[in-house]
Amino acid sequence: MTSLALASTGAAQAAGVAHLETMVQDRVASRIFAKDSTLWGADAQDESAIRLGWVExxxxxxxxxxxxxxxxxxxxxxxxxxxxxxxxxxxxxxxxxxxxxxxxxxxxxxxxxxxxxxxxxxxxxxxxxxxxxxxxxxxxxxxxxxxxxxxxxxxxxxxxxxxxxxxxxxxxxxxxxxxxxxxxxxxxxxxxxxxxxxxxxxxxxxxxxxxxxxxxxxLDSAAEAAEFLREDDPDNIGLRLGAALGGTSPLRDKIVIVDEGSGIHGFPDWAEQLIAESTGKLGKGVLPVVAGPDSPEVSSGAHDVLTVRLVAEATDVELRENEIAISGDLGAQMMVWEFATAVAGRLLGINPFDQPDVEAAKKAARGLLDSTPAPTNALFTDGAIEVRSASLDASWLDGATTVAQAITALAGTLPSNGYLSVQVYLDRLANAPLAEIRDELVRVTARPVTFGWGPRFLHSTGQFHKGGPGVGVFLQVTGTATTDLAIPERPFTFGELIAAQAAGDAQVLADHQRPVLRLHLQDIDAGVEQLKIVVAALAGNHTDA
Structure with a gap:
């Protein structure tokens, strides 16, 4: 079994110094396991009262x-x-x-x-x-x-x-x-x-x-971790991780999560939805960014980035400044991260158990399915890709006439504390290599980049994009499927459903004044290759510069 351990440096370590004593005095750990719904404030109490079953x-x-x-x-x-x-x-x-x-x-x-x-x-x-x-x-x-x-x-x-x-x-x-x-x-x-x-x-x-x-x-692994997590002790790993996630000062609200041989496959994706949906609301929150060991964010030194490294043994890792290393078996890690996310919610002053903005995109998609509005015209077409904007005001595109120019214009709207979210409504298995553009877009924007497959991210990180800090810009990729598929006893097809989900989400983001660039691949295979070439060229130009 992998030992449950955590090491930290810089802002992450300082957050523990700043908050652990108070959290221990307030008995935050034992009160979470006692299912005390008052921990997150009066506004969150009703929801918290019916959402703490995970502790047992x-x-x-x-x-x-x-x-x-x-x-x-x-x-x-x-x-x-x-x-x-x-x-x-x-x-x-x-x-x-x-x-x-x-x-x-x-x-x-x-x-x-x-x-x-x-x-x-x-x-x-x-x-x-x-x-x-x-x-x-x-x-x-x-x-x-x-x-x-x-x-x-x-x-x-x-x-x-x-x-x-x-x-x-x-x-x-x-x-x-x-x-x-x-x-x-x-x-x-x-x-x-x-x-x-x-x-x-x-x-x-x-x-x-x-x-x-x-x-x-x-379950045995999780139960063993729970015994440690319920202790009001400054060495409580869950309290230490929660303090780092939600209590850095100034807040490092981009949490870059990297797997470096933890033995837990896909854990950053699970942690991403847990943290983003739990914390992204009321204009607050921390954004998890799933990255690789060599991704640009890991070594960027950006003022708002904190790196969490999932490793085999946290006590054996040499850390850079402002990093965390954590190790443990899967069941233990799941308990620790759920607990730490609840703790981070308390420090951020939000309710970590509701998701008030998730429903917005669902309603918008359903409205599009029910009304079947006429399709809007593309702003222009470049090769196999139609370029669209989700808002009536596309002035930020600054006269772009190519996909490269449009992506550059979108990057130009990023604030110094912003992030780019790539949202791809394609077959995530058949088009998995497209995810490689994430690292390249980090080089183009010099900012953290998230990559999500639609519609699954709508049920997780979609909450953060709408309810969290309004510093995101969005690149949405859709495509025309070669063959559609009817849904039994429904008046719409799978192709129509995913198109409505993409359009509905883009509209909700635009209504929140978020810049949204929509790239529609008329031919998916050709469009994917074109997009990869365009982004690689942009990244190369940035590197050369």
Missing amino acids: APEVSIALIAEIAELRAAFVAEGINHFVLCGMGGSSLAPEVITATAGVELTVLDSTEPGQVRAAISDRLATTVIVVSSKSGSTLETDSQRRIFEQAFTGAGIDAKSRIVIVTDPGSPLDISAREGGYRKVFNADPNVGGRYSGLTAFGLVPSGLAGVDVAAL
């Missing part, structure tokens, strides 16, 4: 272990060995990390992109079971994914309901309809746990356990 998840979730194992054994006996998770945000990111770290296969379908959906329903359908995870039971993406799989099973002569497992809150619309409909199994999660804190509940454990992960060991 390692113990409460033990009851699930035998039930999951029994169902897995039944599936294996029936020759079913391919598990697909249909979920969004916290419902998908935790199982993705858990299974990847364990080296167990789980297909995660967290998209409405027609090609990605088609690939999922075309892969080993005869031996597939799907886990449909939705806390509210009304998530549009998840409902659409369930519908298309149910149609595919039935079309292949398979009893669809025998291949569908549901994870949802008790009493949700999905809970009621699934039990009435006779689906194979319905698991209820703790309703007093928010989606992004739900990795150690049924949402994280059911798909992971069915796929073959030893979830008992995961």
Whole structure:
């Protein structure tokens, strides 16, 4: 087992000196584990009172272990060995990390992109079971994914309901309809746990356990960490990490998270949604930036950047100034980061358990689906890429006539404490190499850059972009799918749904006075290659300069 340890320097270390004594005196750690809803102020108390179930998840979730194992054994006996998770945000990111770290296969379908959906329903359908995870039971993406799989099973002569497992809150619309409909199994999660804190509940454990992960060991690791985290002690790693995330002075609000051989695969993506959705509101928050060990932000020395390095043993790492190194097993790390995020919320003066701005993009997308407005004309077309702006006032484009000029103009709107968010509404599996432009765009802008796949980021970092500090600028990439895919019993297709989600989110960002450059790839393959070439050239020019 990897030892749970943390080391820090510079502003991160100073934040501990500034806040730890007070937090220990105020008994913040023990009060969190006592589920004291008053810790985040009067305005947050009602929400906090129904969102602190995660502190006891390692113990409460033990009851699930035998039930999951029994169902897995039944599936294996029936020759079913391919598990697909249909979920969004916290419902998908935790199982993705858990299974990847364990080296167990789980297909995660967290998209409405027609090609990605088609690939999922075309892969080993005869031996597939799907886990449909939705806390509210009304998530549009998840409902659409369930519908298309149910149609595919039935079309292949398979009893669809025998291949569908549901994870949802008790009493949700999905809970009621699934039990009435006779689906194979319905698991209820703790309703007093928010989606992004739900990795150690049924949402994280059911798909992971069915796929073959030893979830008992995961819970043991988390429970061991919880024993340390509940202590009102200045050496409490969760208090120290929380102080660094939310208590630097002046606030270093860009948290660059780097995996350097921690053995936990994909953990920065999970931490990104946890921190961004929890802290980004009321014009406040800290922005997690998922980066690589050699990414420009790590060595930039920027005034507003704090680097967190996920390592095998934190006590063996030589740190630069203003860095944190943290090590520990996956279950322990999940508990630590959930706890630290709650602590950071207290220091920032926000409610870490609500997400008031997430719903805005959903409503905008639904409005576009219902009204089907006429498409707007592109400002101009350059090769395979149409260039658009989300706002009526595109004066910031400054007469750009090429994609390169448009990206340069967008970068020119960045404030000295700003960031660029790249939001790509394409098949994230087929187009994974496009993520390589992130580091190059850091060189172009000389500022931190985040990279998110739509629509999944809407359920996580989308909260920060709208509710956090208004210093972001946005590059949205969409594309015209070669073939669309109908959604059973819905008046719109997957292609229309993802287009509405992109357009709706861009409009909400524009309404918040955020600059949004929209690049639409008329031919996805050609457009991706063109965009990579353009960004590489811009980065090269910047380096030469």
